[in-house]
Amino acid sequence: MIEADGFSRLGFGVTGPHAGLGTGRSATTRLIHQAIDLGVTLFDTGPAYGRGEAENRLGTALRSVPRNKVFVATKAGVQAGGYRDFSAGAVEMSLRDSLKRLQRDHVDLLLLHGPSPDELTDRLIRRLQAFRDRGMIRHIGVCGRGAELDRAIELGVFDALMAPVHAGISVPEQQRLERARTAGLSVIGIEAMAGAARPTGLPASRGDLWYLARQVKRRLRRDPPVVAGTSPVDGLRWALSQPFADSVICLTTRPAHLAANAALVAALEAGQPTS
Numbered sequence: 001m002i003e004a005d006g007f008s009r010l011g012f013g014v015t016g017p018h019a020g021l022g023t024g025r026s027a028t029t030r031l032i033h034q035a036i037d038l039g040v041t042l043f044d045t046g047p048a049y050g051r052g053e054a055e056n057r058l059g060t061a062l063r064s065v066p067r068n069k070v071f072v073a074t075k076a077g078v079q080a081g082g083y084r085d086f087s088a089g090a091v092e093m094s095l096r097d098s099l100k101r102l103q104r105d106h107v108d109l110l111l112l113h114g115p116s117p118d119e120l121t122d123r124l125i126r127r128l129q130a131f132r133d134r135g136m137i138r139h140i141g142v143c144g145r146g147a148e149l150d151r152a153i154e155l156g157v158f159d160a161l162m163a164p165v166h167a168g169i170s171v172p173e174q175q176r177l178e179r180a181r182t183a184g185l186s187v188i189g190i191e192a193m194a195g196a197a198r199p200t201g202l203p204a205s206r207g208d209l210w211y212l213a214r215q216v217k218r219r220l221r222r223d224p225p226v227v228a229g230t231s232p233v234d235g236l237r238w239a240l241s242q243p244f245a246d247s248v249i250c251l252t253t254r255p256a257h258l259a260a261n262a263a264l265v266a267a268l269e270a271g272q273p274t275s
Helices: 025-037 049-064 088-102 122-134 147-155 171-182 206-221 232-241 255-269
Strands: 010-013 042-044 071-076 107-113 137-143 160-164 186-190 247-250
Touching: 010 025, 010 255, 025 049, 025 255, 042 186, 042 247, 049 071, 049 088, 071 088, 088 107, 088 122, 107 122, 107 160, 122 137, 137 147, 137 186, 147 160, 147 171, 160 171, 171 186, 232 247, 232 255, 247 255
Parallel strands: 010 042, 010 247, 042 071, 071 107, 107 137, 137 160, 160 186, 186 247
Antiparallel strands: none
8 A cells, every 4th residue: 555645635637638639738737736736746647648748748747846746657558549568578668658758767656557357467567566676666556447456456466556436336346446445555546527517518628629529439439327417526525535545536627626626625634514
């Protein structure tokens, strides 16, 4: 498990619209700096987002930020276009490329990005441990939503899991995350606002266009439905209230939404009413 003060309760995802045309580079930089001012220390990204553009943006934004003020998580195993390679050599090459884009000598957490259980080989795990021994990473984890998480828990070598944490996850999924916590792994929640109702009408920004395109893509893929119609704040409140979520990643392109998310976390931590 990652130490309790290793990262903030609310994380910021430099993914999705922050990896391309969904929002401009300067806007992403301003949001990252705003997040830090609001007490956010955990930033999540990965090489598959915008062919490395998301990592480039995060690295540039953090260039003027003291290293000990942030906790950076990135991924390996999946590249742009969904190309998968979880061989030890490919993961090492991916990590080295990520470090260059992030302009850092190490990352705080390296997550394997949706490996199959069979891809969690002894050779790969030994290489991840070697990265840690060399100081290239501080912690290792697995990002996923199925049997790969069960396997990661069983192996007993990982520090963290990243998985969906929203009101639509099933009882078995919740039990899996509870097992992870019992086994000593930190749990970082994603997709907390999945199914949240969004404003109707024409998109008002490039970010709105990105979210609209994502909704269409999910429908075309016939992704399983989640609890729909809730407000984004209710979705985030639910995720933060669960005992198995050490931190919850939010993804937004709007400064007002980021400020509201941070205020909700502060109110929950202070035991104040949030509705």
